[in-house]
Amino acid sequence: MIDRVGVIGGGTAGRGIARALAQAGVDVTLVEASDRTLESTFEHLREGMDRDIARWSITEGERDAVLARVHGRVSLETVHTLPVVIEAIHEDRKEKERLLAALDRISRPDAVFVTNTSTLSVSALAATLSPRRRPWLVGLHFLHPVTRVAAVELVRGHETGPEALAAARGLADLLGKELIEVAEYPGYITSRLTLALINEAVHTLMEGVGTRDAIDRAMKLRFGWTHGPLALADEMGLDSVARSLESMWSELGLPQYRPAPLLRQMVTRGWLGEKSGRGFYRYDEAGNRLAAGELDLERPPLPGAEDAP
C-alpha cells in the first residue's frame, strides 16, 4: 500500500500527478524550485480544480481534501524518507540526470524512483545513478490530463528491478489506470503518434489547408475526440510540445518531428497555450477557452511583428 509519495516538479505533469495521487488518498510532498514557483504551482492546482468544479467533475470538498494532502516544499531533502519519488520536471536530459543524481545521494536505500519521461531512455537515465540504485528506477509516462486519462505507459530500463516494477503497478492500481507496457524507444506509443499529429496539424494550418477550427473540428468528428490536435497542443503547452519534438527529432532523425516554424515562432513570442492565455486559442485568467473567432494566426505571425496579445 503506497500512502506517501514525493513528486518533483510542479509543472503541468507534476501537478496532475500530485492531484491524481491526492484524490486517491495519498499524502503527496510536491517539490518545486523556489517559493515563487511553488506558489504559482498551487495557484494553478487550485484553478484547475475550480474549473473542474464548474464543470461538475469534482466538488469543493474534494478540492479541499486534495489541497490538504498535497504538501508544497522547496527543498529536495524533504523527500529523503519517502518510499516512492516521482520526478516530473522538464523533458531535459541534463536536468533529469542532475536531479536523479541528487535523489541518489539523499534517498533511503529502498526508495523507488519513477521518471515521468515521454522521450528519454530510462536505461540512460539509470546510468547516472550509483550501480546498486539502478534497479530502483522505472519509467511511468503519465498522459495529460493525468486526472482523466485512464492509461499510463510503463517503461522498464535494462536494469529495472522487481521492486520498482511492483511500485509502478501499485501506483497504476491506486490511480485506477491501465498500464500499457512499452519498449524503451523514443516517444513510446502515445507521444510518438501525438507529436507527429500535432506537428502535422501545425503544418496544415501554416500551409493554409484549413483554418484552426476546421482542423480541430475535422479531427474531433472523425475520431470522436474531445480535443482537436491544436487545442490539445495548447493544453499540453506549446513550449513542451516544441521541446518534445526537438528531442524526438534528435533521437529519431525523422523529419515529421522537426518542429513546424509556426510552432517555434509562437513559443518565441511567449504564446504557450492555455497557461499563457494564448496559443492557437485564447484563454481567460482561469484557463477557460474564450469563444473568439479565428485568430490572426490564420496568417503566420511574422518574426518581429508587434502583436499585443
Place this chain on the structure above:
Amino acid sequence: MKVLVLNSGSSSVKYQVIDTTTGAPLVVGLVERIGAGGALLTQTRTHDGSRVRSSAAILDHRDAIRAILDLVADPEQGVVESFDEIGSVGHRVVHGGERFVESVRIDETVVEEIRESIALAPLHNPHNLAGILAARSRLPEVPQVAVFDTAFHAEMPPHAYHYAVPYVLYRRYRIRRYGFHGTSHQHVGHRVARLLEREPDELKTLSIHLGNGASACAIDRGRSIDTSMGFTPLEGLVMGTRSGDLDAAVILHVMGREELRVADAVSLLNKHSGLQGLSGISSDMRDLLEEEAEGADRARLALDVYCYRVRKYIGAYAAAMGGLDAIGFTGGVGQNSAEIRARCLEGLGFLGVEVDDDANAGLTGGEEGLFHSGSVAVAAIRTGEELVIAMEAERLSGVDPAGIPG
C-alpha cells in the same frame, strides 16, 4: 450481546455500540474527514450524555477503526472494559448484488465476493470493504457480519427489477434494479406494524426514507415488491445532491454539449444535482426551508420538485400493491420535518391519506408516532438501520456456547 455497528463511508465512519438485549445504543459516534489533516471524532455516551470531541490525524479506515475502538474502551468515556465484551461487529454494506440476498457472516470468501461487487457500487462498496478489513485486522477473534442495503429488495419480482433495455446487458453486467436503504425500509415496515398493533404481513406499507439519500419502498405484506432506487442509489426520489429519476437522454445530450466525460457526468448527477443543483443554495433541507420562508424562488422550486416526486411515488406504489394501509417516514428529514411530510402528502385524500396537523407538528425531534386522520395510517419512524444491523449481527454470530452473555 454488545454489537459494534460500523457504517464506513468514503471519508467518514459512523458507529454505534448497541446492546441487543435492550436494543438501545450505548454510544453513538462519528469519525469525519478521514484522510484530511485534522479528522474529527465525536462520541456521545447514551446513559449519561457525556460527549467527546477530538481532533486527530486519521489517514485511513484502519486509523479510524483504531481510534473508535480506543474511545469505545476508554476508561473515562467508554462503554466496555475490554474488547472481549464486543460480541460481534455488524457492517453496513451498500451493494450485495445478486449474490447476497441476506446478511452473512464474513469470511475470506465473503470478503472476496464483496471485493468483486465493487464494479456494481464503485462509490460505496470500496469504503465498506475498507471498514471490514480494518475491523477484521483489529478484532480478529470477533465474529463479523455484513448487512446489505440491497438484501431486503432481493425478492422484488422481475417485472419490477428489469429495465426495458437489451436483455443481454442483464446477462453480461447484471444491469437491473437492486434498490437500497433495505435495512431502513425493513425497519419502518416493522415499526409501523408495531405502532398499529398489527403484524407486518397483514399490511400494505409504503416506507419513505428521506435523508441525504432518499428512497421509497412498497412493502406488500412484509416484502419489498418495488423500490425507487435502482441499479445505483441515483434513481427515484430527488435527493440532497442526486438527481433521482431523469430521462437518460438528458445526460447524453449534456455530455455532448459540454464535452463531458463519463466521470464528469457521474459526478454531475451524484454530487451536483438534486436539491443542491436545483436550488443553487444548499443540499440541506433546513437551509432550504429557511430560504424559502424568506422568499427564495429557487429554494421553493427545489422543495416543490422534491415533494411532488415523493407524492408521485406514493400513488405509483399504492397502485403496485393494489391498496395502501400505512405510510412510514424515516431518515433525518422524514422523521424530523413535519412540513416536508405534510407537503409530500398533500392532495392524497382520494387514497384515504389525511394528515392530523397537530400530531404531525409534534413529531419533530426524533419521536415516533402516528399523525393521520384518514383511513391510511401515517407515521414518523426513527431511523433504525443500526439496530437492524446489530440484531442481524447477533443472530449470525451465534450464541456463546458457554451461555455467558457478551
